[in-house]
Amino acid sequence: MKLDRFIRVAIAVVIALVFIVAAGALLFITESALNVWDRLRAGPPAILYAYIAVMVLLALAAVWLVWRLVVKKKVASAKTAKPLSKSDIKERLQQAEAAGVDVSDAQSELQDLAARQAAGAVHLCFFGEISAGKSSLIKALVPEADVVIDVVGGSTDDIRHFRWRNDTGTEILLTDVPGTGGHEDGLDEIATEEAKRSHVVLFVCDSDLTRAELGAIKLLLAFDKPIVLVLNKSDRYSADEQAALMQKLLQRIEDLGGEIQRDQVVAVSAGGDREVIERRSDGSEGTVRRKRAADIGVLVVAINRLLGDDTKSLDAQRERAVFQIAAEKLELAEGEYRLQRSEQIIRSATRRAVVGAMAAVSPGTDILVQGYIGTMMTQELCKIYGAAPRDLDVEEFLSMGQSRVGRALPLSMAVAGNGLKAFPGLGTVVGGLAHAVAYGLIFDALGRSLVLTLARHGELVPETAAKEFEEGISEHLEAGVRRIAKMALDEKTG
Ligand SMILES: Nc1nc2c(ncn2[C@@H]2O[C@H](COP(=O)(O)OP(=O)(O)OP(=O)(O)O)[C@@H](O)[C@H]2O)c(=O)[nH]1
Ligand SMILES: [Mg+2]
Numbered sequence: 001m002k003l004d005r006f007i008r009v010a011i012a013v014v015i016a017l018v019f020i021v022a023a024g025a026l027l028f029i030t031e032s033a034l035n036v037w038d039r040l041r042a043g044p045p046a047i048l049y050a051y052i053a054v055m056v057l058l059a060l061a062a063v064w065l066v067w068r069l070v071v072k073k074k075v076a077s078a079k080t081a082k083p084l085s086k087s088d089i090k091e092r093l094q095q096a097e098a099a100g101v102d103v104s105d106a107q108s109e110l111q112d113l114a115a116r117q118a119a120g121a122v123h124l125c126f127f128g129e130i131s132a133g134k135s136s137l138i139k140a141l142v143p144e145a146d147v148v149i150d151v152v153g154g155s156t157d158d159i160r161h162f163r164w165r166n167d168t169g170t171e172i173l174l175t176d177v178p179g180t181g182g183h184e185d186g187l188d189e190i191a192t193e194e195a196k197r198s199h200v201v202l203f204v205c206d207s208d209l210t211r212a213e214l215g216a217i218k219l220l221l222a223f224d225k226p227i228v229l230v231l232n233k234s235d236r237y238s239a240d241e242q243a244a245l246m247q248k249l250l251q252r253i254e255d256l257g258g259e260i261q262r263d264q265v266v267a268v269s270a271g272g273d274r275e276v277i278e279r280r281s282d283g284s285e286g287t288v289r290r291k292r293a294a295d296i297g298v299l300v301v302a303i304n305r306l307l308g309d310d311t312k313s314l315d316a317q318r319e320r321a322v323f324q325i326a327a328e329k330l331e332l333a334e335g336e337y338r339l340q341r342s343e344q345i346i347r348s349a350t351r352r353a354v355v356g357a358m359a360a361v362s363p364g365t366d367i368l369v370q371g372y373i374g375t376m377m378t379q380e381l382c383k384i385y386g387a388a389p390r391d392l393d394v395e396e397f398l399s400m401g402q403s404r405v406g407r408a409l410p411l412s413m414a415v416a417g418n419g420l421k422a423f424p425g426l427g428t429v430v431g432g433l434a435h436a437v438a439y440g441l442i443f444d445a446l447g448r449s450l451v452l453t454l455a456r457h458g459e460l461v462p463e464t465a466a467k468e469f470e471e472g473i474s475e476h477l478e479a480g481v482r483r484i485a486k487m488a489l490d491e492k493t494g
Pocket of ligand 2: 134135136148149155156176177178179
């Protein structure tokens with residue numbers, strides 16, 4: 001009880017003291033301010049104005065400093081939810097090109113679109129897993145088409161267009177693409193990209209949809225692609241089986257959110273080959289391949305219905321999809337550019353760290369915080385990734401990194417010493433160089449871990465970046481040692 005009373009009295013005394021000091025400070029400031037004000041007013045007006053100007057400048061400088069240190073800068077976000085317009089994509093291309101990004105892939109996508117728009121045909125792409133019968137369906141629509149059809153999957157390995165005119169006389173190009181899910185690398189991407197470039201995708205399957213097929217449909221729907229789901233090889237099913245299968249397909253489409261209309265799901269038969277036993281004129285028997293009659297009427301009806309008399313909205317949809325492809329290609333190129341630029345920045349920071357360590361008589365371990373190489377490297381890397389961290393964040397990241405460096409230095413020294421042994425005939429030089437290589441390695445590891453977090457999060461979160469640095473350091477040290485040992489040796493030998 002006594003103690004409690006004592007604490008309360010102590011608090012009351014402290015409050016009273018704080019109040020007295022504050023009141024005294026206020027009186028003092030007011031008095032000196034009024035004093036200064038009176039003297040200024042008594043003097044020449046020029047001095048008064050100059051004084052006010054200096055005060056305003058000081059206040060502005062203080063606000064600016066607080067802003068820079070504490071307030072997070074806004075990062076301009078390139079991604080917007082609404083579809084890209086022609087001017088959006090052109091602007092982004094121009095900006096990227098001006099920054100030095102290789103925009104040729106994205107640009108050629110737009111040129112190809114312009115050529116297709118000028119030619120005016122409607123593009124229908126037959127898309128699906130290998131051997132579903134895409135080429136056979138094209139052959140059934142355009143008998144003179146020289147498509148490759150084979151029982152062995154993967155028979156189509158590039159993109160081909162075939163001219164076809166439907167009943168309404170619309171100029172149509174049927175596109176045959178490689179089947180997805182084959183063994184050859186890269187063909188799935190080629191096929192998918194071409195499907196996205198088309199006006200309508202004829203998604204060919206020959207049984208219930210697999211998980212991969214459902215994934216592909218979802219992806220195309222996300223590109224706002226009109227789809228006709230074509231169940232081919234229906235001749236392989238009895239009437240009951242076919243009805244059950246169609247029911248299943250419709251259910252799957254429904255599960256996707258009903259973005260494909262029921263009348264856009266059709267069962268057909270491209271025909272295909274069948275083997276029949278025939279009696280020859282000499283009385284012997286042998287198997288021969290015969291073409292099965294095609295039954296694709298419902299597919300033609302579905303296409304006609306989808307195209308209607310006006311293909312303008314399909315044109316607009318296709319244009320948006322291609323802009324999106326171009327934007328994705330641009331993002332890829334930007335990613336590539338960022339990697340190259342960050343590699344250069346890390347290399348140059350590492351080289352400076354190595355040179356600095358070689359020049360110092362006994363280099364300190366607080367190199368990250370004291371030297372501005374770390375600050376410069378962090379700021380430049382953030383800039384490349386569009387992150388605009390507060391100066392405080394940069395400081396915090398470096399000091400967090402610094403606390404890890406102490407622990408990592410012995411390891412770095414050991415790795416550096418080992419790395420230098422790989423260069424024979426160095427003798428005593430190694431001792432002096434190991435320090436420099438160790439510092440270089442630390443900068444290299446710091447830069448690389450920072451790039452990893454920036455690529456993942458798009459901004460500098462000090463704790464996350466420092467954690468990445470700590471966790472990845474031994475891996476980065478091992479990976480960089482030969483390169484940096486060589487760099488140090490080159491510097492040493494001039
Ligand atoms: N029973 C039957 N077989 C068919 C039908 N359509 C195609 N086929 C057979 O299916 C196999 C594959 O046909 P393709 O037209 O080459 O299939 P694809 O989808 O173009 O194959 P890839 O180009 O390899 O992806 C061939 O042996 C065809 O004869 C059909 O309607 N019924
Ligand atoms: Mg084919």
